[in-house]
Structure formats: C-alpha cells, structure tokens
Amino acid sequence: MPNKTMTKDTNKPSSTEHLTPLSTQRAEKSEAGSGYKVDSLSSFRTLLHASFKSEDTEEWLDVYFTRPIGLAFALLWRRLGVTPNAVTILSIFLGVGAGVMFYFTDTLHNIIGIILLMLANFCDSTDGQLARLTNQRSMKGRCLDGFAGDVWFVAIYLAIVLRIWHQPIPGTSMSWGLWGLALAALAGFLSHSPQCSLSDYYRQIHLYFLKGRAGSELDSYEKEHAIVESLKGKKDVFWDRAFHFNYQHYCKSQEHRTPDFQRFHKALLARYGSIEQVPQDLKDRFLAGSRPLMPFTNLLTFNCRGILVYVTCLLNCPWVYLLVEVTLLNLAYVYMHKKHEALCREELNRLLSSSKKGATDREKSVAYLFDFGGTLDTGGCHWGKMLWHGYERQAIPVSETQFREAYVHAERALGKQPIIKKEYTFRQMLETKLQIEFDYLSAQGWLNVDAETARQMQTRLLADLYNKVKITIEANKCVLLQLQPQHRLGLVTNFYGNMSVVLKEFGLSNLFQTVTESAVVGVRKPNPDIFQRAAETLGVSPSDVVVVGDSYTKDILPAHSIGCQTVWIKGEGWTDDEPSDCIADVIIHDLSELLVVKDK
Numbered sequence: 001m002p003n004k005t006m007t008k009d010t011n012k013p014s015s016t017e018h019l020t021p022l023s024t025q026r027a028e029k030s031e032a033g034s035g036y037k038v039d040s041l042s043s044f045r046t047l048l049h050a051s052f053k054s055e056d057t058e059e060w061l062d063v064y065f066t067r068p069i070g071l072a073f074a075l076l077w078r079r080l081g082v083t084p085n086a087v088t089i090l091s092i093f094l095g096v097g098a099g100v101m102f103y104f105t106d107t108l109h110n111i112i113g114i115i116l117l118m119l120a121n122f123c124d125s126t127d128g129q130l131a132r133l134t135n136q137r138s139m140k141g142r143c144l145d146g147f148a149g150d151v152w153f154v155a156i157y158l159a160i161v162l163r164i165w166h167q168p169i170p171g172t173s174m175s176w177g178l179w180g181l182a183l184a185a186l187a188g189f190l191s192h193s194p195q196c197s198l199s200d201y202y203r204q205i206h207l208y209f210l211k212g213r214a215g216s217e218l219d220s221y222e223k224e225h226a227i228v229e230s231l232k233g234k235k236d237v238f239w240d241r242a243f244h245f246n247y248q249h250y251c252k253s254q255e256h257r258t259p260d261f262q263r264f265h266k267a268l269l270a271r272y273g274s275i276e277q278v279p280q281d282l283k284d285r286f287l288a289g290s291r292p293l294m295p296f297t298n299l300l301t302f303n304c305r306g307i308l309v310y311v312t313c314l315l316n317c318p319w320v321y322l323l324v325e326v327t328l329l330n331l332a333y334v335y336m337h338k339k340h341e342a343l344c345r346e347e348l349n350r351l352l353s354s355s356k357k358g359a360t361d362r363e364k365s366v367a368y369l370f371d372f373g374g375t376l377d378t379g380g381c382h383w384g385k386m387l388w389h390g391y392e393r394q395a396i397p398v399s400e401t402q403f404r405e406a407y408v409h410a411e412r413a414l415g416k417q418p419i420i421k422k423e424y425t426f427r428q429m430l431e432t433k434l435q436i437e438f439d440y441l442s443a444q445g446w447l448n449v450d451a452e453t454a455r456q457m458q459t460r461l462l463a464d465l466y467n468k469v470k471i472t473i474e475a476n477k478c479v480l481l482q483l484q485p486q487h488r489l490g491l492v493t494n495f496y497g498n499m500s501v502v503l504k505e506f507g508l509s510n511l512f513q514t515v516t517e518s519a520v521v522g523v524r525k526p527n528p529d530i531f532q533r534a535a536e537t538l539g540v541s542p543s544d545v546v547v548v549g550d551s552y553t554k555d556i557l558p559a560h561s562i563g564c565q566t567v568w569i570k571g572e573g574w575t576d577d578e579p580s581d582c583i584a585d586v587i588i589h590d591l592s593e594l595l596v597v598k599d600k
Contacts, residue, residue, distance in 0.1 A: 070125030077126065091123035092148045099155025102313050103163050110313045117306060120152060153192070156309060157184045160318040167319075180319065187325035192305070194257070195333045199297035201254040202340055205261065206290045209283045212276050221255055222471050224248035229464050233395035257337070260344040266478040267351055270592045277596070282347070289343040296336040300329060352482070367540045368483060369531060369564075370512075371549035372493040372502075376476050377426075377469045379590060380550045380571025387437075390465045396457055402446040403437075410436040420496035425505045427466050429498065434458050473506045476591045480511045483595070490514040492534045492547070494524050494554070514538055525551070528558035535564070548594065556584050567594060 077087055094116045101113030161184045164176040176183075201218075208216035225248045231241040255262055272278045298304070305325075312321040370376060378386045384407050391403055398406075410433050414420060419436075420429050438458050441447035447454060483489060491512045493499060497519035503509045516534040518524040523533070535545050542563040549555025549569065556566045560583050568584035569591060588594060 070122050073122055073126040087123050087126050088148050091120045092151050094120035094123060095148065095152030096155045098152070099159040101159075102156060102309070102318070103159040105163065105316050107314065110310075113313065114310045117152070117156075117309070120148075121302060121306065124149070153188065157188050160184060160313075160322065164319050176319065180322075183319065183322045183326070187322040191325045191330055191333075194253075195300040195329060197250060197254055198257060198333065198337060199300040201258065202290070202293060202336070203297050206287065206294060208275060209278075209286050209290070213274070219247070219251050221248050221252040224251055225467065226471075229467070230393050232393065232460070258341065258344075260341040260348065264344040264348040264351070266475065267348055267482065270475075270478040270482050271351065271595045273590070273592050273596055282351075286343070286347055289347075290340070293336050293340055296332055299332055300336070304329075352485075367488040367490060367535070367538045367545050369490045369492050369534050369545055369547045369559075370480075371525075371547075371551070371555050372491055372495065372499070374550040374571075375548065375555075375569055376508075376591075377473055378550075378571070379472045379476065380569040382550070382572060382574040384574045385572045386468075387434075387465065390461050390468075393464060394457060394461045396447070396461065397449070398441055398446050402441060402444070405444075406437040406440040406446075409440045414496070418496075420498060422497045423501060424496070424498045426469065426502045427462070427505075429496070429502075430466060430469075431462050434462055470506070473508070477506075477508060477511070479591045479594060480508070484511055488513050488538050488540070490516065490534050490538055492516045492525070492530055494518040525554040526558045528562045531559050531564060532562055548591075552579055552582075552584070560584075 073087075098113045098117035098120060101109045101116060104110065161180050164180045166175050166177075168174065169176055169179065204216050204218040208218045210216075224244050227244045228241060228248055231237045231244065268275070268278055275283075305321075308321045308324055309318070312318045374380065374383055381389075384404065387407060388400055388403050391398065396403075413436055414433065419432060424432070435458065438447060438454055442454060449457070480489060489512050491499070491503075491514070493516070495502075495517045497517065499515055499517045499520075500509070503512070503515070514534055514537040516530055516537065518530065521530065521533060523530040531545070531547060532542065535542050538545075542559075543565075545559075545564045546567060547555055547559035547564045548567045549559075550571060552568060556568050559566050566584045567586045567588060568582075570587050570589055
C-alpha cells in the first residue's frame with residue numbers, strides 16, 4: 001500500500017520561527033507563557049499566514065479550508081491541554097474508521113467515511129501546528145505522524161478491495177476478486193507511494209531555492225545515514241534510530257530517482273559552498289522553471305486523492321479511483337519527473353559553461369596538486385581522529401589514550417613492513433589497519449571482549465568508516481570535476497604503492513594527469529622534491545602550482561619552500577598545536593571552498 005510514512009507536510013512550518021515573530025504582533029502570550037491566545041480575527045489570520053511555507057507550494061484547498069480549520073482545532077486542543085501525539089493517535093482511529101465506512105456501498109456509510117477522513121486530515125494538519133504552538137515537537141511524534149498516514153491508506157485500499165471483491169468487472173461476467181487486490185497493490189505500492197514521495201521532494205527543492213536551507217526540509221541519505229550510524233549502540237534512542245533508519249531509505253529513493261538534480265546540486269555546492277551563496281539570478285531562473293511543476297506536486301498528494309475516493313465511493317465505482325491512480329496520475333508523475341530532470345540538466349550545463357567561460361588565461365595555466373590521505377578521503381580530518389570518532393560511534397570499549405597508542409603502533413608497523421600489497425583496495429587497506437589496531441588493543445588487555453565480539457565490532461567499524469570515506473570522496477569528486485576543464489590536476493601522496501587501485505575503486509582514475517606516490521618514486525613528504533617532481537611531470541613551474549593538503553608540516557611547508565602556492569584544508573588535527581606564523585596562502589575548511597577562493 002502507499003507509503004506516506006516519510007511524506008512531509010510542506011504546509012507545516014519547519015520551526016517556531018514561522019509562527020512566533022508574526023504571531024507576537026497581534027497574538028499576546030498567555031500568562032503561563034506556554035502558548036498563545038488569539039483575541040481577534042486579525043490575530044488568527046496573522047497566525048495562519050505565518051504557518052504557510054510559500055504561495056508557490058500552497059494548495060488552494062489547504063489555504064482556504066484545511067489549514068484554517070486545522071489551526072482552529074490546534075488552538076482548541078491547546079486550551080484543553082491535548083498533546084500533538086494524542087491528536088495523531090486520534091487521526092489513526094478516524095482514518096481507519098473512514099476505511100471501514102468505505103467498505104459499505106450505501107450513501108450514508110460513505111458520507112460518514114468522507115467526514116471521518118476529512119477529520120483525520122484536519123488532525124494531520126493540526127498535530128504539526130499544535131506541536132509548534134506548544135513547543136512539543138519530538139522524534140516519536142514525527143514517527144507516529146508518518147505511521148498514521150500509512151494506516152489510513154492501508155485501511156482505505158483494503159476496504160476498496162473487499163468492497164469490490166464480489167462485484168463484476170465492468171463489461172465482463174468475472175468478479176474483481178484477486179484482480180481487485182492486484183490493482184490496489186499496483187495503485188498503492190507502484191503508483192501512490194512514489195508519486196507522493198517525489199512530489200514532496202520537488203516541493204522541498206523549490207522551497208530550498210526560494211528560502212534557503214532554513215526554509216526547506218530538503219534532507220539527504222548521507223546526512224540521515226550518518227545519524228543512524230552515530231546512534232548505534234546507544235541507549236534510549238529506539239524511536240530516534242527507527243525514524244532515521246526509515247527516513248534514510250526514503251531519502252535514498254528520492255535521490256535515486258533524481259540523478260540530474262543530484263549532479264546539479266553537487267555542482268552548485270561545489271562552486272558556491274551553500275545555497276545562500278548561489279547568485280539570485282540563478283535561483284530565480286531555477287524557480288521560474290520549477291514553479292509550473294508545483295500544481296503537479298499538489299495534484300499527486302492528499303487532496304486530489306481524497307476527492308477521488310469520495311466521488312468514486314459515492315458513485316459505487318471505487319475501482320475507478322484505482323485506475324485513475326495507475327493511469328492519469330502516473331502520466332502526471334512521469335511528466336513532472338521528466339520536466340524537472342530536464343530543468344536540472346539545462347541549469348547544470350549552463351553552470352558548467354559559465355565556469356569555462358569565466359576562466360582566464362592565467363587560471364588555465366595553473367596546476368593543482370592534491371594530497372589524498374586526510375584531504376580527499378576525510379576532508380581535512382586527520383586519520384587518527386577519523387578513526388577515533390569511528391571508535392566512539394561504534395562504542396568500542398577503549399579510551400582515547402589507549403586507541404592513540406594502538407594507532408601509532410599500527411602506523412609504525414605499516415611503515416616498516418610491506419603489509420599493504422599493491423593490489424589492495426582502500427577497503428582492504430583499512431581493514432588491515434583496523435586488524436593491527438584491534439590485535440594490539442587485545443594484546444595489551446585494553447579491549448576486554450571475546451574474539452567473536454571483537455570481530456563483529458571491527459566489521460561494524462570498517463563499514464562505518466568506509467562509508468564515510470565514500471561519501472566524502474564523492475563530494476570532493478564534484479570539486480575536481482569542476483576544476484578539471486580549466487586546470488591540470490595531479491596527486492602527491494605518501495602511499496603504499498596501491499594508489500592506482502584506490503583511484504579506480506572510487507572512480508577517480510581519469511581526473512589526474514599525474515600521480516606521484518611515495519612508494520613508487522622513493523621520496524616521501526615532507527621532502528619538497530616530491531612536489532618538484534610532480535610539477536615537472538605536469539610541465540609547469542612551482543610558481544604555477546597550487547598545493548592542497550591537510551598537513552601543515554608535510555604539505556604546506558615543503559610546497560611553500562619551492563615556491564608553490566598553498567591551500568591548507570584545515571580540519572581536526574591529531575594535536576591542537578597551531579603554527580606560530582602560518583605561511584599558507586589560503587586556509588579552507590571544506591574542499592568546495594576552493595572553487596569560491598579560486599574565482600576571487
């Protein structure tokens with residue numbers, strides 16, 4: 001059946017800031033200080049308009065019908081002391097009751113069903129408004145709200161299936177039976193669910209370009225997955241983890257179906273750093289293309305479906321609703337999807353073209369030499385800290401002091417012996433490092449668990465760290481792709497001889513004109529000769545080279561000593577020591593900032 005679990009109500013304010021500043025102009029706070037009392041019609045209107053997201057994304061029916069009634073109920077429940085979660089639970093019973101009423105064929109039961117479903121929808125509007133009026137928002141409430149929507153539609157679709165089970169298929173002597181069940185499954189799982197989730201996504205994208213990050217609930221699989229991983233092993237976070245676990249797959253589904261938007265979005269962030277820094281003319285152009293699609297997002301959400309259910313049940317032909325779902329609404333879905341992806345492709349091409357046109361002759365002569373470990377794979381975070389944070393997330397029962405000793409032991413072991421083979425992937429290399437650390441911690445008596453538990457911990461830690469590296473490299477790859485048309489790119493790294501395998505593993509093989517790897521050339525950073533060799537291979541002088549690295553002593557100092565320009569990507573270091581007189585030409589904290597600095 002349709003999955004409404006993660007479908008967000010874009011008409012609900014994303015935070016109390018949408019209510020408070022406007023409402024306080026005409027709605028005075030109660031003496032208890034925990035809510036608002038509306039003393040006039042103008043106060044109510046002010047509060048109502050404050051709860052709207054934008055004119056572009058509002059449905060006419062919600063603006064003039066659902067939201068005003070929902071707000072009235074919210075204020076009533078507030079006075080009665082009813083909590084948002086109680087309102088959501090009430091909506092579940094109302095929605096299930098509506099489904100039961102739609103099973104019957106007589107007009108009276110169907111009218112009761114219509115009333116019950118309308119009340120359930122009012123509650124769906126009310127619970128969010130009430131949560132914000134009373135500041136009672138919670139993770140459990142968000143989970144419960146999504147679950148409520150699922151229950152409504154499961155009840156409605158099941159009622160329709162049972163209602164038409166013995167009815168004849170029009171034009172035949174056959175009963176609907178299993179055919180009705182199959183049609184409902186097709187309408188629910190393969191039509192309703194993807195239609196609602198993509199409509200929700202496109203609304204959030206529109207709000208993102210219209211109001212920025214604060215005005216949108218545009219989330220990502222990367223962010224949600226990181227939250228899920230961070231909650232592993234922690235106590236009293238069942239509902240939080242359940243929500244984020246489900247939500248990460250909802251986000252992943254949206255992202256999987258919008259590849260052109262994902263590329264466009266990554267290119268925007270790589271060039272400008274954040275949506276707030278994107279030029280207004282670019283945002284206006286995107287909004288002009290997105291705005292005509294907003295009516296389609298409204299068509300494919302609750303109101304249209306609710307009306308279709310009401311009409312077809314009253315006319316005793318609810319199978320028509322199922323057919324409309326899998327035909328007309330799917331056509332609208334396909335059209336909306338194609339138009340939005342085409343818009344994103346057009347804007348991406350325009351963005352890339354403007355980047356090329358804006359490059360000066362001098363820029364084209366500049367070469368970039370990147371470090372890999374700690375720069376492209378962790379975004380500036382020292383690998384020791386990267387590993388320790390993984391230990392923390394996975395609740396590995398050792399202290400940071402104990403871990404640090406194990407980390408140093410492993411690094412020395414890898415430096416003295418050829419443990420890492422040339423054919424090793426990054427994952428195999430990371431697994432080997434973790435094995436050495438875990439063996440050392442166990443030998444010292446610091447990791448006091450049995451072998452099987454230690455193996456399970458190591459497996460979880462490996463998956464956690466490798467996933468973070470993949471996400472970071474994918475983001476940094478977007479930066480490299482924007483630099484590549486204008487500049488020669490090279491890699492200078494202290495590595496184990498398997499750099500070519502690692503680059504292939506992460507899809508980076510074609511981005512660098514030269515790869516200078518310490519195990520291959522026999523020179524290691526901080527020896528400046530390794531940068532000199534890379535510059536010669538690219539056919540440029542050191543003065544035309546920009547070295548980008550996370551290590552002040554191994555990247556910035558030696559590169560500066562031979563006349564290279566330097567960009568220090570400064571993240572969390574192994575120690576808190578700061579250079580007394582920093583000589584880096586530029587300091588950044590994320591690789592995407594490099595594009596902003598470059599264009600200045």
